[in-house]
Amino acid sequence: MEIVLGKSCTCPAAYNSPMISREPTLERLATAQYLLLAPFGLNESHLTRALAQITAHRVDDADLYFQYTRSEGWSLEEGIVKTGSFSIDQGVGVRAVAGEKTAFAYSDDISEASLMDAAQTVRSIAAAGQNRRVKTPARKVAGSRSLYGGLDPIATLDSTAKVDLLGRVEKLARAKDPRVVQVMAGLASEYDVVMVARADGTLAADVRPLVRLSVTVIAEHRGRREMGSGGGGGRFGLAYFTDDQIAEYVNDAVDAALTNLEARPAPAGEMTVVLGPGWPGVLLHEAVGHGLEGDFNRKGSSAFSGRVGQRVAAKGVTVLDDGTMADRRGSLNIDDEGHATQRNVLIEDGILRGYLQDTLNARLMKVPVTGNGRRESFAHLPMPRMTNTYMLGGDRDPAEIVASI
Secondary structure (H helix, E strand, O other): OOOOOOOOOOOOOOHHHHOOOOOOOHHHHHHHHHHHHHHOOHHHHHHHHHHHHOOOEEEEEEEEEEEEEEEEEEEEEEEEEEEEEEEEEEEEEEEEEOOOOOEEEEEOOOOOOHHHHHHHHHHHHHHHOOOOOOOOOOOOOOOOOOOHHHHHHHHOOOOOHHHHHHHHHHHHHHHOOOOEEEEEEEEEEEEEEEEEEOOOOEEEEEEEEEEEEEEEEEEOOOOOEEEEEEEEEEOOOOOOOOOOHHHHHHHHHHHHHHHHHHHOOOOOOOOOOOOOOOOOOOHHHHHHHHHHHHHHHOOOOOOOOOOOOEOOOOOOOOOOEEEOOOOOOOOEEEOOOOOOOEEEEEEEOEEEOOOOOOOOHHHHHHHOOOOOOEEEOOOOOOOOOOEEEEEEEEOHHHHHHHHOO
């Protein structure tokens, strides 16, 4: 659903009051229940009934995934803020799994009728299974952790301050070098609340703030125009973007554009290259990270399939996927199946140690889950996907590496 600019939703004052302190997991559950259940006349008993309807036939797994997302974006170009957007999306996804088969239904109408209709729909996956007497599992609240605050980042600055922030970006970029002829900047904020109810009785929730400031500049010299970009963000409020932080992003963008103005075309053909830390990590993400996700390896379509325990990289290469790093964009208190995220060692000293797993692929591959079940939204099935994936630093001097080629 789309909400026009200006409309918003606020939580009860109690949830934002500094006078009230609650255990983080219970605080997140309270927020999720307030936004995702209470407005629609639902409570935990309705979730239990829906799951019981699905599991009346034998299934290996079932869950309900509720989501409420409020997002806002501002963009500056040619010295003015040209566009602004605001939206609210909410809904529920209902899943049943039997063997390798998955039945899934979703609705952006959160109501008892829609929830039970979705449960009845996905129950069909197990229609041929044996009827059984369903015992209601004991309620299990997901373990406690707090990798980031549960604030609404959209509310951490008013509209005037957001426009002013983008204006400061533009002024800094133009002042840095006269060759900068165009500046584009964007500010995005998101407040995401999810709740997961599983057939085994697990109830989990997360409140996920996310912000990003991006800067793109175009520099021109002697008829040649080149582009550079910078930016960053994480799971915190907009106050993170101080003058010093903005200046760092602007410097990155302008320096890249000016470097490109002096760059010569790369020669064609195969050659050895040395990559520094930072954005080159995208290659690690694409070439290695996706290849270590469980679904590709279960189906045998990855270059790493069946190679656990074998050497897949040079000695000294250690690759991690860590969803427990405070405030990072890829970090989560829980994944989208209600499991705690972990620090997973994927490649250790060049040896493949394991894959990233969600519940389905972990069960079929007979390995533990790794807390990597990720959904694009309530309208999508979970898949094993990365959190924060990176390579550890080695013990060689960068100059030595360059000299070696």
